[in-house]
Amino acid sequence: MSALVEAEGLATGYPGCEVGRDIDLAVAAGEVLCLLGPNGSGKTTLFRTLLGLLPAHGGTVRLAGDPLDRLPRGEIGRRAAYVPQAHAPVFPFTAHEVVLMGRTARLGPFAQPGRADHAAAAEALASVGLADRAASPYTDLSGGQRQLVLVARALAQEAPLLVMDEPTASLDFGNQALVLSEIRRLADRGLGIVLSTHDPDHAFAVGDRVALLQDGRIREIGPPDTVLTEAALSAVYGVEVRVETLGSGRRVCVPSLARPAGAGSA
Numbered sequence: 001m002s003a004l005v006e007a008e009g010l011a012t013g014y015p016g017c018e019v020g021r022d023i024d025l026a027v028a029a030g031e032v033l034c035l036l037g038p039n040g041s042g043k044t045t046l047f048r049t050l051l052g053l054l055p056a057h058g059g060t061v062r063l064a065g066d067p068l069d070r071l072p073r074g075e076i077g078r079r080a081a082y083v084p085q086a087h088a089p090v091f092p093f094t095a096h097e098v099v100l101m102g103r104t105a106r107l108g109p110f111a112q113p114g115r116a117d118h119a120a121a122a123e124a125l126a127s128v129g130l131a132d133r134a135a136s137p138y139t140d141l142s143g144g145q146r147q148l149v150l151v152a153r154a155l156a157q158e159a160p161l162l163v164m165d166e167p168t169a170s171l172d173f174g175n176q177a178l179v180l181s182e183i184r185r186l187a188d189r190g191l192g193i194v195l196s197t198h199d200p201d202h203a204f205a206v207g208d209r210v211a212l213l214q215d216g217r218i219r220e221i222g223p224p225d226t227v228l229t230e231a232a233l234s235a236v237y238g239v240e241v242r243v244e245t246l247g248s249g250r251r252v253c254v255p256s257l258a259r260p261a262g263a264g265s266a
């Protein structure tokens, strides 16, 4: 079976400025791929290129086996849903209306959302714990609540692939756990998910595989235990990092607050 998304020799960037190069990755149904990398390493740029929102500078992207540049916009929306970083919108749509926009990818060009679309939007909003904010203007929500609404919008789209740009950024501790467990649950139900995060612990918690991005290239890709070593994390982030194993067997990362990597030990 084809991967839900597959990049081969992909180069990304903006007019006159290359950001990423030599990127090879694939995400299958039921799999969570976590993308980790320092600020500015090209995660958002890569995601926007995988979704056809930015033209590739080279290489190929396929969605469910078909070259991205041959797919109409509506078909891309049926194959992949995007959770961008939460932003302040211009128009005060209600939370329900924002989630309902996720349904438009499923409708014909002039079709209006029907009862089933409203029900799916309400269900998606409830699944992220915001049923009681359905009528609130999106502009009145906190950054974390907006992020949850964007997750709900992607869920309502019912695409087999979710591309999530830092879905836990700006969420409190409880909501981070809520979104991470929802991500794992969705993958276990057969969705493919690629997400970026600044927290290696999240990759240990939900990732089947991790891609470690550095200066626009994938330094390594594979199972979290193999990729997220103390040496690799210390090198990529420029601080000494220890990887500890909890009693439950789960791994967590502990950065040193004492001195930068390479400064030597006492």
Ligand SMILES: Nc1ncnc2c1ncn2[C@@H]1O[C@H](COP(=O)(O)OP(=O)(O)OP(=O)(O)O)[C@@H](O)[C@H]1O
Pocket (backbone or CB within 6 Å): 014, 017, 019, 037, 038, 039, 040, 041, 042, 043, 044, 045, 046
């Ligand atoms: N619209 C743009 N035009 C030109 N360069 C851009 C544009 N947007 C981003 N860049 C540049 O592309 C590079 C990668 O940015 P990108 O946002 O993809 O990184 P990121 O890994 O997602 O960062 P962060 O973790 O801080 O969100 C940066 O050097 C950034 O300055």
